[in-house]
Amino acid sequence: MSADPVISVRNLDLFYGEFQALKQVPMDVKDRHITALIGPSGCGKSTLLRTLNRMNDLIPSVRVSGTILLEGKDIYLPDTDVCLLRKRVGMVFQRPNPFPLSIYDNVAFGLRVAGMRDRSRIAEVVQRSLTSAALWDALKDKLHHSAVELPLDQQQRLCVARLLAVEPEVILMDEPCSALDPIATSRIEELMLDLKAKYTIVIVTHNMQQAARISDYSGYMLLGEMIEFGKTSGLFISPKDKRTQDYVSGRYG
């Protein structure tokens, strides 16, 4: 495993029309570590996350400049295959969004999209993905039930399983626990710590304790700027910037 970051963001500016949501943002994401982005609402942390798999492309008025390197290659080059990029850099959303299909079809979705037709191979991957997301034992007898009838935390873990099936390199999580209760949240956190062994994770959270509990690196953002970025232990215990200190000590935000 190289010491180079998997994702390296430099001088990233992003505009929604006239509004500048990201200002000269830098960030390095290390392989097989959890990187957390924290900051008050509207600081640009979700926007930054969504630049990493180009989900912001879906918004017509967005303009991006600067570089984002994924394993050394700029993902905003015109010849980038965005579908392939999104397979490599998967995303879990704020609200669990399983498709209104069966549990099985949800997990198989990414494979079918990629053109896989081999049924036994699909079944194998579905089982492996659900197992990795700690869902297999609970759901193996109802794989053909509708996914939207599951409890929320199982839905969210199903969304993770769905992602694992396409074997991404990086998993982006946009406040994955904000719709969940504390117990469900701790289950998702455990899952993230398990997944760290094989995947690189970037999580946006408005829950500072969550960031402190699970992440290795943290970035504090404010009004579109990356105020401070570094090891989570350092950022929370001895922040270098006064604004970071105010935030992590609960005086602001």
Add this chain to the structure above:
Amino acid sequence: MKFNGENIAKYALMTVAFSAVASLLLIAVFIFKEGLPFMMKVGLKDFLFASDWDPLAGKFGIYPMIVASLWVTFGAMLIGAPLGIAGAIFLNEFAPPMMMKIIKPTIELLAGIPSVVFGFLGVMVLAPWIRATLGGPGLSVLAASIILGIMVLPTVLSISIDAIASVPNSYREGALALGATRWQSVYMVTIKAARSGIIASIILAMGRALGETMAVIMVAGNTVKVPHAVTDPVRTLTANIALEMANATGMAREALFATGIVLFMVIMVLNGIALSAIKGKARKK
């Protein structure tokens, strides 16, 4: 109970609401009262499955009309449903929002064109064209299907647009985030999520096509004969009632009411299916 403005308004509105329901009910009861005894007298088999329609000679087989109605309705759906659904998908998922703003109201305006105008177009333009290119009399199953297919387009399109638009954006995002292309996300997720609404749009459109009369009389040719080709002229159930009512008395008049019952039942069943499809969708959410 006090007699204040609130109460007066409440009871006035209640009366209006009940009289609307009551008049519908009365119409239904009247049709059945007139038609059912006839059906009993002639016998269901000789009514529904006999091919001779000659009221003066006491022959009341509406089988050719049933087949004609089914052919024409099916043909209309074959044309209207794919166009409407494809249009709805395009406008929702691929077209710039400006285009939706222009095209949707335009197509909904189609619903306001009187059916006699559609029929007139059919007679003047479509029928001669069919006669020249495919042979036959021109006035035919095909002509009726095409005209009806266009007439049901607003129904299919606008209900399908609403169904697709109500699919949460998070499904699209989820699909795209797994590496799906726009089109894959449309046909693997969006259409499935909107399926019940789309089905409802087709069934409601079928009801419209089956019940349409004026345009069909003008372009279908009105021959009482079981069709063998799409270029054959036919008479539908609705056309039969409209054409014969002027000089129908006695049994013949009752036969027309009985035809009405058949139409009524079929459309009730179709609307029932459509309603339950829409409700099924609401329950799942």
